[in-house]
Amino acid sequence: MAASEKKGLAIQDLILVAVLLAAGAVLKLTVGSLLASFGMKPNFIIAAYCLAIILIRPTIAQSLVIGLIAGLVCQIPMLNATPLLNIPSELLGALVCGLLIRVPMKIGKLDVNPLVNTFVSTCVSGFTFAALSAYINVVSVGGDFAVAMAAYVAIVLGTATFNCIFVEVLATPLKKVLKR
Numbered sequence: 001m002a003a004s005e006k007k008g009l010a011i012q013d014l015i016l017v018a019v020l021l022a023a024g025a026v027l028k029l030t031v032g033s034l035l036a037s038f039g040m041k042p043n044f045i046i047a048a049y050c051l052a053i054i055l056i057r058p059t060i061a062q063s064l065v066i067g068l069i070a071g072l073v074c075q076i077p078m079l080n081a082t083p084l085l086n087i088p089s090e091l092l093g094a095l096v097c098g099l100l101i102r103v104p105m106k107i108g109k110l111d112v113n114p115l116v117n118t119f120v121s122t123c124v125s126g127f128t129f130a131a132l133s134a135y136i137n138v139v140s141v142g143g144d145f146a147v148a149m150a151a152y153v154a155i156v157l158g159t160a161t162f163n164c165i166f167v168e169v170l171a172t173p174l175k176k177v178l179k180r
Contacts, residue, residue, distance in 0.1 A: 008062075009056065009058060009062060010135065013058070016052060016055060016056060016178070017049075017052045017056070017069070018065055020048040020049070020051055020052045021045065021048050021049065021052070021069065021070055021073055023044070023050070024044040024045040024046075024047060024048025024070075024072055024073075024139065025044075025045060025048075026042045027042075027044035027048075028042075028043065028045055031044070032044055039153060041155050041158065041159050042159055042162045042163065042166070043122070043125075043126075043159050043163065045070050045073060045074055045090070046070070046090070046093055046118075046121065046122050046125050046126075046159075046163055046168075047096055047118065047122075047163040047166050047167050048070070049066050049067060049070040049090065049093070049097070049116075050093075050097050050114075050117065050118040050119060050121050050122070050163065050167050051118075051167050051170060051171060051174070052066060052142040053097045053098055053101060054068060054097070054113065054114050054118075054167065055115060055169055055171070055174060055175065055178060055180055056150055056180075057180075058098060058099050059098070059120060060095065060099065062098070063094045063095060063097060063098025063099075063122055064091060064094060064095055064098070066092070066094050066098075067090045067091040067092070067093060067094025067095060068087065068091055068094075069089040070086075070093075070094065071086045071087035071088070071089070071090035071091060072087065074087075075087075076085035082129075082133055082136075082137075085129050085133055085136075086129065087131045088128060088132065089125045089126070089128040089129035089132070090125055092124050092125060092127070092128050093121045093122065093124050093125030093126075094121070096117075096120060096121045096124045097117055097118070097121040098119040100113065100116070100120060100121065101113065105117075111171075111172070112168070114164075114166070114167045114168045114171035114172075115164045115167070116164070117167075118160075118163050118164040118166075118167040118168070118178040119160045119161070119163070119164035120160075122156070122159055122160035122163045122164065123156060123157070123160045126152070126155070126156035126159055126160065127149075127152070127156055130148075130149060130152035130155075130156060131149065133134055133148075133152075134148035134152070136150055
């Protein structure tokens with residue numbers, strides 16, 4: 001193995017993931033609850049793991065572990081109304097984020113990867129959660145899957161829009177501060 005190859009994440013990277021996920025959980029409980037009362041439904045945990053993956057650029061397997069940890073954090077009772085659904089949704093969201101960080105997305109000198117990546121990753125996570133929730137809560141009792149999914153579209157797209165702006169605004173200054 002070459003000396004420049006990394007075997008795992010550095011301690012600094014692990015600390016960054018932990019701090020961002022903790023901040024995401026606190027923001028979801030506080031600011032997220034406040035904004036939800038005004039009709040917005042931001043998910044700061046998705047934004048946190050997207051930001052972590054964008055900043056540390058982990059392997060695909062490491063991205064999946066970050067998604068799993070995020071899904072497990074979502075199992076804290078005050079963060080989750082529907083147990084266990086966040087585990088597959090955050091796994092898939094983190095997988096997409098881990099894949100998309102490898103795709104260059106620049107407009108001139110502006111790196112729009114954080115914006116596009118977070119929007120797409122949030123949509124994957126949100127629609128996975130919505131599909132599982134619709135199946136469990138609607139289809140299983142004879143309801144219409146398409147109608148249930150239609151109800152989630154505005155929530156998922158609104159959350160994705162909020163998250164992608166949030167991450168894009170934070171990514172550049174954090175990259176500079178963290179020298180990445």
